[in-house]
Amino acid sequence: MSRYRLYPTPTQQAALLEQCRQARYVYNLALEQWSMWTPDKGATPGYVEQARQLTEARAASDWLRAGSQTVQQQALRDFHQAVTNFYAGTHQRPTWRKAGRHEGFRIVGQQASRIVRRNRKWAVVNVPKVGRVRFRLSRPVPDAKSYRVTRDRIGRWHIAFAAIPEPIPAPGTGEVVGVDRGVTVSAALSTGELLTCPGLTDREQARLKQLQRRLARCRRGSKRRRRVKAAIAKLHARAADRRKDWVEKTSTDLARRFDVIRVEDLRIPQMTRRPKPKPDPGRPGRYLPNRRRAKAGLNRGILANGWGLLVQRLEHKAAGRVKRVKPAYTSQTCSVCGHCAPENRESQAVFRCAACGHRANADLNAAVNIAAGRAVSARRETPPRVSPKREPQPATSA
Structure with missing residues (x-):
């Protein structure tokens, strides 16, 4: 519209x-x-x-x-x-x-x-x-x-x-880009670019926390509570406007520069669900810690970076040119030799291959794998894990 x-x-x-x-x-x-x-x-x-x-x-x-x-x-x-x-x-x-x-x-x-x-x-x-x-x-x-x-x-x-605009035409250069979405880095491109979705500044976040504490002390139905709620809504609207503006500019830029755009096929509604309670078997009616506060922070980070909105606008502007790739193990697979192992991910931001020693930013390495369309089930790139204690098996004849 x-x-x-x-x-x-x-x-x-x-x-x-x-x-x-x-x-x-x-x-x-x-x-x-x-x-x-x-x-x-x-x-x-x-x-x-x-x-x-x-x-x-x-x-x-x-x-x-x-x-x-x-x-x-x-x-x-x-x-x-x-x-x-x-x-x-x-x-x-x-x-x-x-x-x-x-x-x-x-x-x-x-x-x-x-x-x-x-x-x-x-x-x-x-x-x-x-x-x-x-x-x-x-x-x-x-x-x-x-x-x-x-x-x-x-x-x-x-x-x-209600007027649907025409999709952006492809540049015709044949270039392919992979987009890896994250929380710290909103979108990492296989070309080496790291894009960050703007949010509230430190002063605005401090102001939001102050208003939320003030809201908790306001009496329900009072004029002061109405004013505080309006001030909180204004900050949330400011963050939403910045996020939408970033998504529109980023999706337009990607649709104009690349012929094929590959992204991870993520199920965001399922990823941002609250964790289920864990009943305590030793104490009926009680529950064990399920790290719900940490999961709530992760959910806020995912939603604040506009993962779903970015792909939605890409599919609108680059119709038929957005390809979804299976996301599993794209962050653990080396983009140079194809070795896949959990120890390749040295930290949240650093990737170091245990086989060839390739070292790169973890998000950029995943973006290169996404651009190559490497699925989890690719046998030559992601071999099945075999126990080192297992004896060699003779090859079966056809």
């Missing part, structure tokens, strides 16, 4: 928030109906049936009737798509939309094309029941049939037009 910053007036902000409340109410009502439906009632109501029920609800409720019918119908469309994705197995079960977290609505049809350009930097869009709202022209506006208005946790409004 092509997203732009929206600048509504205070009166328009109140009207936009009212539209968000109505869209969220309709969505949650459809979710409640779907969750409580039982097999003895027949087929689950689809979008057409729920749209008919929405018409009856608008006739009975002055609050719903005062809002835009397009916004409320598109909320039902969003729920129908969420249910379809859930049954297809591509997404999780639909969840409730919460105030302050899921603020937004969608506009389709001819109203989505009512855009007037004021000058080189500003334009206005006609939002139903709100009026003309101005937005910043940071790039040319695409020809789209729908747009979505959203509000983030720190109160910034955005408008996103």
Whole structure:
């Protein structure tokens, strides 16, 4: 999508928030109906049936009737798509939309094309029941049939037009690059480049810790707690903006420079799960230490470096040119001789081959293996481990 910053007036902000409340109410009502439906009632109501029920609800409720019918119908469309994705197995079960977290609505049809350009930097869009709202022209506006208005946790409004950009064409040089993702080094390229995703500075991290301690002492529902939460959300939004900006620039640069981009096929949702509790067999009802705090720190590091977002944007911009490689043992295999052993990894940052003595940065060595497409099951590069006490076996004849 092509997203732009929206600048509504205070009166328009109140009207936009009212539209968000109505869209969220309709969505949650459809979710409640779907969750409580039982097999003895027949087929689950689809979008057409729920749209008919929405018409009856608008006739009975002055609050719903005062809002835009397009916004409320598109909320039902969003729920129908969420249910379809859930049954297809591509997404999780639909969840409730919460105030302050899921603020937004969608506009389709001819109203989505009512855009007037004021000058080189500003334009206005006609939002139903709100009026003309101005937005910043940071790039040319695409020809789209729908747009979505959203509000983030720190109160910034955005408008996103549903127009998928064309993929970046390949340079045609035939170059292949391997990308190894890490926590200390966000992305190590097989060309020798070490890229780091920017996050919060030391002063901002100290400020965040101070605000979190202050939040723990605030009384729930107080104005001070609301202000502290807004300050914390502002710091988290700043880190997210920096991460997204780095991902966009890095993915664009890689898509323009290389024909084939190889990355590790990592299952990030499974990698960032919390560890399971370990029951103590000697004390029923008690649990053993499972290093959950260390695992939580690792999970934060993985998510803060944008592992999944980087590959997702690469697949969007370099469609058909991103190859996934099996990740196992890529950090223990020598990129020169192919010897694979745990002792090759001297430390977290240093790789030293026990066979040929090759010494390099561990992330760069793994990136070279990924660029070569070396899978774990490659027999000539990763021989099976045999016990040194085993006697030599005679070769069997064919």
